[in-house]
Amino acid sequence: MLLNRHGFRCVGLDLEGPAIRAVLVHYRKNEITILGKAERPWPGQQPADLSREVADLLVELKARDVPVVVGVGGEGTFVRSLRLPDIPVREIDEAVRWELDVLLPKEDPESKYIIKHAVTGKKGEQLYVLAVAAAEEPLRQQLSLLAHQIPLAAADLRVCALWRAAMYMRARPEEGALAVVEALPSGLRVVIGEDNLQFARELPPETELILELRRTLNFYQSQYSTRVRRLLTSGSLVIPNLGIEEAAVMGEAPGQPWFGERSQPWGPEYAVALGLALYYFEEPRVDLLPADLKSKHRTPLAPRSRPILAAVAAGLFCLAILPGMTIYYRTAGRAMENELAALTPRVQEEQRIVAERRRLEEWLDVVQSFNLALPSRANIIEQATALPADTWLTSLEMIPAEQTASSPSSTTSGSTPQPAAKSNGGGKLPAIPDKILFQGYSLTATPVGVFRDKLASLPFFSGVIIKNIEWDAGLGAYKFALEAQLQTGGR
Structure with a gap:
């Protein structure tokens, strides 16, 4: 659905960490404006309490009927970065399912997984593909009650939200690659790329964070032949000396804009919420929300398109092809008339045969109705x-x-x-x-x-x-x- 002339608003909702955070953005005419932020302390373990707090938070943002995008990650989520040749979408689906089949646990074969992928970029004849699988039942239990309280539009990966937030803040260095790290009780997340997201990892919370971070950076630099020159964190993770030229907290690196006004800086804890709010306006995106939990609210399918120009272009295209289509259909019509004229004698003969056969069948029914043979003399x-x-x-x-x-x-x-x-x-x-x-x-x-x-x-x-x-x-x-x-x- 295309955007109307008033633009489109979206709320990014971050449900991890010590507090619930939300960011409201507005998109119009290729311009993204951050309208506000809000946070509430974590209400507890009851889903009903969480739903009420989220509803109150949206009321505070004056976004009660605005589509909401939540983040997904942690246990039950599997992420795989692939490099594939430039192949059709159907073959990409097959490759993604084959790769994820190696990662998915085999203890419970009846467990259902939502499998999605996103093409994050292209370099020459090579595609960068982010393959994702998430256990459906835990995701449904987590979001089902929330979907009845708020207009839930999508459930995106936190790694995608991290990358979108970094791109919005123009955090990519002039040379080399950018790495963004998030460390929370739910696990460690790392995204790395140059012009586009090329590599992502989702690690469990019991992982040795610094060791795995070092291994991830070394693996990327050896496999992608690109040096990581800037490392940003979205949380309170203390980064040791990993041989990176620039290491800083997101939003505080030199040359990066603040999330809000400089007089009221927001801080890096809002990075994921901001990235989720940019779901419809920046790539990449992967929606893992079950279809029956989706809100019926209007969402933009092509936010960067211009409806008027598209309609004018479609009209001009139709006018351009109209003469050719007229000639084509006129020629095709004449050819069909000639074929019908040639087939007319055969059709008439077929109709005559059918009529004769019907007449014989009717007489046969009359004869068989007597149910006896008619002799020429009396049969004793x-x-x-x-x-x-x-x-x-x-x-x-x-x-x-x-x-x-x-x-x-x-x-x-x-x-x-x-x-x-x-x-x-x-x-x-x-x-x-x-x-x-x-x-x-x-x-x-x-x-x-x-x-x-x-x-x-x-x-x-x-x-x-x-x-x-x-x-x-x-x-x-x-x-x-x-x-x-x-x-x-x-x-």
């Missing part, structure tokens, strides 16, 4: 399967069209069935039947009606009538005769 087996229970046939006769249905040529009584069709003899083909006469017996009268309905439902009969049904007392059953009229298509 099909008729037998239509018999209800307690019903049996004794005679089935094909009746030609010229013969009346009332005088069948062959009728058989009793339980022995006769042949199903009458032969004309004489070596001639039998006459084409017009009707079929079914005769038989049933123990009750109801199945006779059911049998008639089943025959009538068959597609090759146009009608079925009961010719005769009578009770045979000697046999104890009903004797019946059914006449089925064949469909014309069945001939």
Whole structure:
């Protein structure tokens, strides 16, 4: 989000040391102004007391709704300085994770770490990268209650804040490298660099401070081929003779400006708070704050950009490319029209095939709905399967069209069935039947009606009538005769 015309304010909050310190800065038109400072004694070990003190401190600075940046360091924080070739960001991420995997403890594999990196500078084809990992759960426990009381915007490394404060005070020597040291109960921090931060270390509190400081300076001078000519401290650490040309407390070296007015100097204890307040305005920066704890307040994403000039440049760029885009899209449109015209016959043929296939599928559904094969002549087996229970046939006769249905040529009584069709003899083909006469017996009268309905439902009969049904007392059953009229298509 770009800065508005009134600029942007930010509070740096230092929660380490014997007191809580905060610095309020204002940024507008590439100018940084320190508006004020405040401090409160450490309230105790209860997180609720700390939150109240911080809220009161912001009220004192008249910055209750100003985004706040806190410092992170000490136990659970791992820092590694890398020198990598000029590679894409994705490959930088992979290199950072591989390097930090060596540093992270393996005792608790379920511990989650927030892994970030910042490119602090470039020299030729070489990138200076600061890789950082912080244990997420301790960080969340430390800042969760505080995030509900103040507009917490970011959690930056203290080593980055030290370097930003030194650059703001123009502490870099004309030749050689600058080293800034902080010694607190939480540990020792050292940052070294020339035009940009090149090397940083985060050491635990039980470290032999002077010994590790000497080793760090010697390592940097041997690996980076640059002599450290100025050493500054942000705390009360007494620096022995380490072979450095200039060694002083931050803010008191020759040629450095004071933090505030010379009549009211602030002292080096505000260095980290000042560096945190410069989070959005100076490099480098690494945000380790979990996303769910971030404040919703507006923060600048590009503080040094000029919105009006950027908008004008974007408008001019659009006007410049508009004719070319018009020609391109017009040509592309014509090419697409030609391709569509060439494809039209094929599309029409495809549509015709699809329509024909749909028509055939509809006819297939109609045919399959009958669920039977349509024979050209009456199938005797099909008729037998239509018999209800307690019903049996004794005679089935094909009746030609010229013969009346009332005088069948062959009728058989009793339980022995006769042949199903009458032969004309004489070596001639039998006459084409017009009707079929079914005769038989049933123990009750109801199945006779059911049998008639089943025959009538068959597609090759146009009608079925009961010719005769009578009770045979000697046999104890009903004797019946059914006449089925064949469909014309069945001939």
